[in-house]
Amino acid sequence: MNGRVTGLTGQGIVTDNPGCEPHAGDADDDVKEAAVSTSKTAPTAPAAKRDRTHYLYIAVIVAVVLGITVGLVSPDFAVELKPVGTGFVNLIKMMISPIIFCTIVLGIGSVRKAAKVGAVGGIALGYFLVMSLVALGIGLVVGNLVEPGTGLQVTDAIKETGQAQVSDEALPPVDFVLSIIPVTMVSAFTEGQVLQTLLVALLAGFALQAMGRTGEPVLRGIEHIQRLVFRILAMVMWVAPIGAFGAIAAVVGSAGLDALKSLAVLMLAFYTTCFLFVFLVLAALLRVVSGLNILTLFKYLGREFLLILSTSSSESALPRLIAKMEHMGVSKPVVGITVPTGYSFNLDGTMIYMTMASLYIADALGTPMSIGEQIPLLLFLLVASKGAAGVSGAGLATLAGGLQSHKPALVDGVGLIVGIDRFMSEARALTNFAGNAVATVLIGTWTKEIDKERVGEVLAGRLPFDEKTLLDEGEGYDAPAADGSSEPRGDDKELAKA
Secondary structure, eight states, X not given: OOSOEEEEOSSOEEEOOTTOOOOHHHHHHHHHHHHHHHHHHSOOGGGGGGOOHHHHHHHXXXXXHHHHHHHHHOHHHHHTTHHHHHHHHHHHHHHHHXXXXXXXXXXXXXXXXXXXXXXXXXXXXXXXXXXXHHHHHHXXXXXXXXXXXXXXXXXXXXXXXXHHTOOSOSOOHHHHHHHTSOSSTTHHHHTTOHHHHHHHHHXXXXXXXXXXXXXXXXXXXXXXXXXXXXXXXXXXXXXXXXXXXXXXXXXXXXXXXXXXXXXHHHHHHHHHHHHHIIIIIIHHHHHHHHOOOHHHHHHXXXXXXXXXXXXXXXXXXXXXXXXXXXXXTBOXXXXXXXXXXXXXXXXXXXXXXXXXXXXXXXXXXXXXXOHHHHHHHHHHHHHHHHHTTTOTTXXXXXXXXXXXXXXXXXXXXXGGGHHXXXXXXXXXXXXXXXXXXXXXXXXXXXXXXXXXXHHHHHHTTSSOOOTTTSSOSSSSBOOOOTTSOOOBOTTHHHHHHO
16 A cells, blocks of 8 residues: 555544655554554453352352251251252253264364274274273272172062162163164254264264365354353353252262161272272373373363262263363364263273172172173173163163173162162262263374373463353364464364365
């Protein structure tokens, strides 16, 4: 341009004459304007401290303490609060299907090579199988060493309770595979079946991938829907203290302390086994493969662990795990496939639980199993647990159903652990969640679908997670870096170029 805009007046725009040098006063004004503009746009440190969601999780801790108190002081009243906790967990489950669908479709739809998705799925399933066997093996060793059920007496009432736990909902392997296919595409969302939603999302993602540029408007629309769903989830999280209070109060009120004394050894052994699995096996894998400290990762996921502890349900943290893994730097295809699939197939805590509970029941009934009997039973339970994925109370129902099919004489002893099953479900849920979080990082590393620099920044706290939206700002882009740039990550680069 030959002229330069210097300001606005009531008569119109004032410009310099063509070819003239800029005035010194104008230069000073430009510097001042630039300084003002910079001060308005530059990020400030206190802005990050305005996040008030940390008060929410302090409230959850207070609610848990109050719930335990109410459960001990007024058990009958506390039991009546169970629908409060159930209602909150149902609110979270309501969001799981749309979040899984959006995450997988966006992840797969933005990848140009379908083989990459197949590789991720194959590695994930192979890893899940190996880790399930490892969890079963650890539970087997500890259970045989501790022998917590020896010397207990089983009454007729306990036998009846055990028989009542045999659930018809746990499906045989063939029927389980067929149940993954929904009646209609919409019913996958209305029935709340995670694996059905996963199948529909995979088909939609591959279809959009094959459509190329034609499918890009659909991808953008789904991305907007994802932001809406996560914003609704962020709103739901504000009732977490109420849900935690109701859930904990009901558990303590129904079980009480007296019911726990005779089973303290089993609980202690189970919690110890889960601890060893997480902080020895998973921690070693994470350090060797990804070079990360598991405590640092768990600190990043601290709010999710607190949510699981208060609700005894790992599903309550599934949507947040998806959002946080993507924010940390794992690519969308890896997160979208690994996390939902892991919630059905990577149940490390459940594997340990079924191993120790089976040995406990056999010892309590006075019919301890030899190693030759234990291994076939546990392998059977390994398969049976996949058929009960997503069933309410799946741990206890799967155990009873598996024993009924493989060794019916042991079903009478299931009633022994009914009183503490809910307390043990917390350790199951925490271990399952930890296993899926570590699995996502490991599979991202093996497939080279993880931004290691971003992982370091996020875990160091320099790129905080947005608790208000549960998503990074921008469409297909990471949160702005320290220099203010916003670079697409991984496969999103290909979509951004289009």
